[in-house]
Amino acid sequence: MKLFRYLFIGIIFGITLAKAEIVSWYRIYEMFRFQSFHMYGVIGSAVVIGIIFVQIIKRTRMKSIDGEPITINPKQFSVPRYLLGGIIFGLGWAMTGACPGPMFILVGNGVSVIVVVILSALLDTYVYGLLRKKLPH
Amino acid sequence: MLEFISQPWPWYVAGPMIAIVMFSLLLMGGGFGISSNLRTMCAILGAGKTCEFFDFNWRSQIWNLVFALGLIIGGLIAHLYLVPSAEVQISEATMMELSQYGIESPGRSLVPESMFSWDSLLTLRGFFMLVVGGFLVGFGTRYAGGCTSGHAISGLSNLQLPSLIAVIGFFIGGLFVTYLVLPTLLTL
Numbered sequence: 001m002k003l004f005r006y007l008f009i010g011i012i013f014g015i016t017l018a019k020a021e022i023v024s025w026y027r028i029y030e031m032f033r034f035q036s037f038h039m040y041g042v043i044g045s046a047v048v049i050g051i052i053f054v055q056i057i058k059r060t061r062m063k064s065i066d067g068e069p070i071t072i073n074p075k076q077f078s079v080p081r082y083l084l085g086g087i088i089f090g091l092g093w094a095m096t097g098a099c100p101g102p103m104f105i106l107v108g109n110g111v112s113v114i115v116v117v118i119l120s121a122l123l124d125t126y127v128y129g130l131l132r133k134k135l136p137h
Numbered sequence: 138m139l140e141f142i143s144q145p146w147p148w149y150v151a152g153p154m155i156a157i158v159m160f161s162l163l164l165m166g167g168g169f170g171i172s173s174n175l176r177t178m179c180a181i182l183g184a185g186k187t188c189e190f191f192d193f194n195w196r197s198q199i200w201n202l203v204f205a206l207g208l209i210i211g212g213l214i215a216h217l218y219l220v221p222s223a224e225v226q227i228s229e230a231t232m233m234e235l236s237q238y239g240i241e242s243p244g245r246s247l248v249p250e251s252m253f254s255w256d257s258l259l260t261l262r263g264f265f266m267l268v269v270g271g272f273l274v275g276f277g278t279r280y281a282g283g284c285t286s287g288h289a290i291s292g293l294s295n296l297q298l299p300s301l302i303a304v305i306g307f308f309i310g311g312l313f314v315t316y317l318v319l320p321t322l323l324t325l
Contacts, residue, residue, distance in 0.1 A: 003203045005165055010207015011214065013158045018215035019142070020151030021225050025248045030231040032308075032315035038148050043289055045152025046159075050294025053160040064166040072163070075282065075292060075299040082299045085281025086288070086306020092273025093307060094314035095266045095322075097248065099285040100172040100278060104205050108212025111248055113255050113267065120271030121278075122182075125175040128279040129190035135280065 014105045023105045025097025032094055080136040092121075143219045145226055159291055167200055170287035172278035174198075174205045223247060238323040262325040273310075281306065 020042060021027050031039035056062065057070050064070050093099055096117050098106060103121070106114040146154075159169040176191065177198040185192035227244045235243035241251060257263030278284040281303045283292065289307070292300020 002165075003200060006162075006167065006200045006203045007207045007210070009158055009161050009165075010204040011211040012154070012207075013204075014208040014211015015215045015219065016146065016151055016154045016158070016211075017208075018212050019219060020146040020148065021247070022151065023212070023247065024225045024227075025253070026225045026227045026231065026235070026244055028311075029235070029315065029319070030227050032311045033231065033234070035228045035230045035234075041148030042152045042155070043285075045149060046155040046290050047293045049153050049156035050159055050290060051296065053156060053163075054294045054296075057160075057163060062164075064164055066166055068166055070163055070166070072168070072291075072295050074295070075297045077299055079302060082281050082288075082302040083306045083309075085277050085279075086303040087277070087310040087313075088273050088306075089277025089281055089284060089303075090307040090310020090312075091314050091318075092270045092275075092277055092310075093285075094311040094319070095270030096274060099274065100175060101208060101284075101286055103274075104171075104208035105212035105215075106248070108209040108214075109216040109247060110213075111253050113253050113258065116258060117267050117271035117274075120268050121275030122175055122178055124272040124275035125172075125279050126179050126184050126188070126191070128276045129176075129179065129184060129188040132190055 013101070014108060017102055017105050018109060023098065023102035023109065028094065028097040078137055084136070139219070155290060156294070159286075159294065162204070165200075167204075168287075169291045170201070170283055171205065171208075172284040172287060174201050175275060176279060177202060235323075238320070240323065260325070262322055265322055265325075277310070 017023050022039070022042060027039055030036045054072065057072070062070055098114065098117065100121065103114055103118050162169045177195050180191040180193060180195040223246050225244045225247060232243045240249050243249070251257060252263060252266055258267060281288065283300070283303065285307070288300040288303040293304065
């Protein structure tokens with residue numbers, strides 16, 4: 001039963017990203033060319049409201065619906081890891097026009113070849129796991 | 138109602154909805170991070186036997202896979218029931234530019250059809266855009282410890298400096314490809 005609520009939220013998120021055209025390769029291209037405010041508006045407003053939500057959670061010590069305290073783990077500080085990892089992700093994002101969420105949503109949208117992109121991303125997640133100890137973190 | 142939500146959604150609807158999705162996941166005791174699913178899938182496929190990075194209790198992550206399944210269903214619902222037009226409302230400038238690169242009627246469908254087809258995988262352009270692109274996404278997200286949802290949305294919402302560094306990285310990579318690689322790659 002618990003899993004159904006995650007399914008429900010996933011469906012809402014999938015519809016949102018599909019209807020706001022965030023899953024579109026064109027929108028990502030347009031964003032990186034600074035030719036439209038759309039994507040900046042989406043991410044910007046999500047972050048501003050997100051900050052308010054996180055502050056409410058922290059200041060009211062809000063509990064989850066199961067009664068557990070909500071903990072948001074801080075990320076460990078490092079520069080090379082986030083910068084290099086971020087750049088590599090950015091290169092791929094601009095090519096495929098899809099970050100991991102939209103990849104799944106595009107499957108539902110009938111863009112079947114995106115399965116290849118997902119498999120490719122899976123394979124290289126594995127390669128990262130193998131190389132992890134040799135990379136600067 | 139159905140007609141209303143079938144129109145393309147403006148940014149000021151989508152942005153708050155994304156924040157609500159993150160908030161809901163936190164309330165349910167989860168977190169908002171989609172690329173973790175790629176690690177979980179590797180673990181389920183048995184990667185833990187050969188690499189300790191994937192040797193963890195993936196059962197605790199099933200909720201996130203169910204969330205990803207929801208994404209596929211959400212995409213399907215939007216595709217089947219909420220589409221008065223499949224056109225993407227991109228700017229004139231973007232359309233003109235992409236036409237020059239030989240992309241046929243840019244914005245007519247969700248993704249450039251000639252690029253996102255099985256046939257295109259056999260071309261240099263398609264192989265780079267989809268296979269190499271997917272590779273970079275998979276490697277980059279795990280190295281950076283998150284993608285757009287984990288860093289740009291959740292991390293920035295929690296005022297995390299590492300996430301800001303990651304997002305700056307996303308843009309360095311994205312701008313590099315868009316300005317210096319795509320002009321060549323798109324005309325291959």
